[in-house]
Amino acid sequence: MDLINGFTTTAIAKAVSILKAGGLVAFPTETVYGLGADALNPYAVAKIFEIKKRPRFDPLIVHVGEKEWVNSYAEHIPRVAKNLIDRYWPGPLTIILQKKKTILDIVTAGLPTVGLRMPSHPVALNLIRSFQRPIAAPSANPFGYVSPTRALHVARMFKNREITVLDGGDSPLGIESTIVSFQDSTICVHRYGALCVEELASMGEVIEAKKKDTLCNAPGELPYHYAPHKPVNIIEGAHEITTVNSSFLAFTKPQDSVKAKYILWLSDTGDMKEAAAHFFSYLIELDKEDIDVIYVQRIPEEGLGRAMMERLKKASKKFKTLRH
Ligand code: TXA
Ligand code: MG
Numbered sequence: 001m002d003l004i005n006g007f008t009t010t011a012i013a014k015a016v017s018i019l020k021a022g023g024l025v026a027f028p029t030e031t032v033y034g035l036g037a038d039a040l041n042p043y044a045v046a047k048i049f050e051i052k053k054r055p056r057f058d059p060l061i062v063h064v065g066e067k068e069w070v071n072s073y074a075e076h077i078p079r080v081a082k083n084l085i086d087r088y089w090p091g092p093l094t095i096i097l098q099k100k101k102t103i104l105d106i107v108t109a110g111l112p113t114v115g116l117r118m119p120s121h122p123v124a125l126n127l128i129r130s131f132q133r134p135i136a137a138p139s140a141n142p143f144g145y146v147s148p149t150r151a152l153h154v155a156r157m158f159k160n161r162e163i164t165v166l167d168g169g170d171s172p173l174g175i176e177s178t179i180v181s182f183q184d185s186t187i188c189v190h191r192y193g194a195l196c197v198e199e200l201a202s203m204g205e206v207i208e209a210k211k212k213d214t215l216c217n218a219p220g221e222l223p224y225h226y227a228p229h230k231p232v233n234i235i236e237g238a239h240e241i242t243t244v245n246s247s248f249l250a251f252t253k254p255q256d257s258v259k260a261k262y263i264l265w266l267s268d269t270g271d272m273k274e275a276a277a278h279f280f281s282y283l284i285e286l287d288k289e290d291i292d293v294i295y296v297q298r299i300p301e302e303g304l305g306r307a308m309m310e311r312l313k314k315a316s317k318k319f320k321t322l323r324h
Contacts, residue, residue, distance in 0.1 A: 003155045006123040006166030016131045018164055019044070024051065026140040026154045027127050028168030029119040031092045031176050031194050032147040032280065033154050034063065034137030035163065036127075045106050045136050051161055054143040059109040060136040061094050061177075064118050065128035073103050073114060073134065078182045080204045087203065090120035092173055092194035096181035107136050117177055123168035139176060140165075146228055149174050149281045174277035175307050181209060192307040194276065228287035232294050232315040241295050247286035249296045251275065260295060262286055272304040279308050 004011045006028060015025045019037065022044040026035050035052065037044035039062045049056055062073060067085050070077065074097035081095055099114035108114050119125065128135050139147035140154045148154045151167035158165075178193035180200065187200055188209040200206050235241070238258040241248060248260035252270045264282045266275035286294050296312055299305040 001155055001159050001161060002164045003151060003167060004164065006127075006151075006168040011166055012123075012126055012130050015127055015164060015166055019131050019133075019135070022047070024048065024163045025127070026151075026158070026163055026165040027124050027135075027137070028121050028151065028166060028171055029063075029124045030121045030171060030173050031119070032149050032171050032174070033140040033151065033165075034061075034119075034124070034135075035140035035154075035158075036063070036135040036137035038131075039063075039107055039134040039136035040102070040104070042104050042106050045104065048136065048138060049106075051158065051163070052138060052141070052143045054138065056106075057109045058138075058143075059111055059115065060107050060138050061115040061117050062103065062107060063124065063128055063135045063137055064116060065125060065132070065134075067118060069118075069134065070097070070116055073100055074098060074116060075100050078185065080185050080187060081182055083203055084180070084187075084200075085118075088195060088199075089118040090125065091118075092120075092177040093117065094177045094179040094191075094193075096179065096190065113181065115179060121168060121171070123166055127166065144227055146226055146280050146283050146287070147176060148284070149277075153281065153284055170277070170281070172277060173273075174279050174281070175304065175311075178307075192310050194304070194307065196303045197306070198303060226311040227315040227318045228283055228294055230287050230291055230294050231318075232296055232312060234298055234312055234316050235295050236298055238295075238297075243292060245290070245292045247288060247291050247294045249282055249286055249294065251297045251299050261291060262288060266299075272302075275299065276304040276308060279311075 076098045094115045094117040096113045096115050103114045149171040154165050173194040176193045178195040179191040181188045187206045190209045238254050241259045246260045247262040250265040253265045299308050301309050
């Protein structure tokens, strides 16, 4: 593991040469850190699955450096997709389209579709454009664990592995991209993320892809993503905390005394953007060795709150499954 400042030209040059040689580079995006490989090199992409211990049936997002690159990797691009690209790229939106043959089966886990995203983080863009090829990258965490929003978290998670980490500071949005596919002019949401569905609704009809009987199917979404090592318990407030051997992630600053050993809150004022920016890094920080449970205060399910609650529910589901 090698951690270097991603804002220097030497760092980018080094990262590009590693990617060209089929190696792995972790890089910052505005959402979370990604663990990248040359999307057109199957051996390099295979390393991502191996190092993350990610099941081969879970497809990767392909990151592009210009909007126009989409035409090289996808076909039958509906009007609404073009509108979304024009409006929200570069940014926290992944769009699922019919793939061209240029995209390898290992990247899409055999699916006929590919998830494409153009990130806005300057280090990410600089890296992809300097490499002049698309970069396949999942979030830079071991499979199932919380996504990292800091270079140091990535470095810790993969400390004995052969990867180079570009440090680009804290990911400003702090939560993964919103993922959508299309059915004619309808936008199907596969994952709630940093771009609110309320925003998307201004671009067309929006439906959830989750339900099996809808027009879109949602492969690759697994029930236990995003979980810390310690069990997560969603509560309404600090009064529900029964054990001192615990961490508490509050939404806003707790007013009363709190029984937990470690306490953090997502935002002083209940600001959703600020809360999302802290969300994963605080969860990682509170995932301590010497506690039994992480209590998390319920977050209002609107805007980014919906994206955070979706991840918390998955994390707490793992807890319930393990208990029973
Ligand atoms: O913000 C993000 O999206 C970050 C940064 C690094 O770009 N990436 C990220 O990747 O969160 P990952 O692999 O952790 O999550 C991507 C999700 C997976 O759940 C995968 O199943 C889904 O996207 N996905 C990718 N391609 C897909 C496809 N063709 N059809 C359906 N789901 C797809
Ligand atoms: Mg992930």
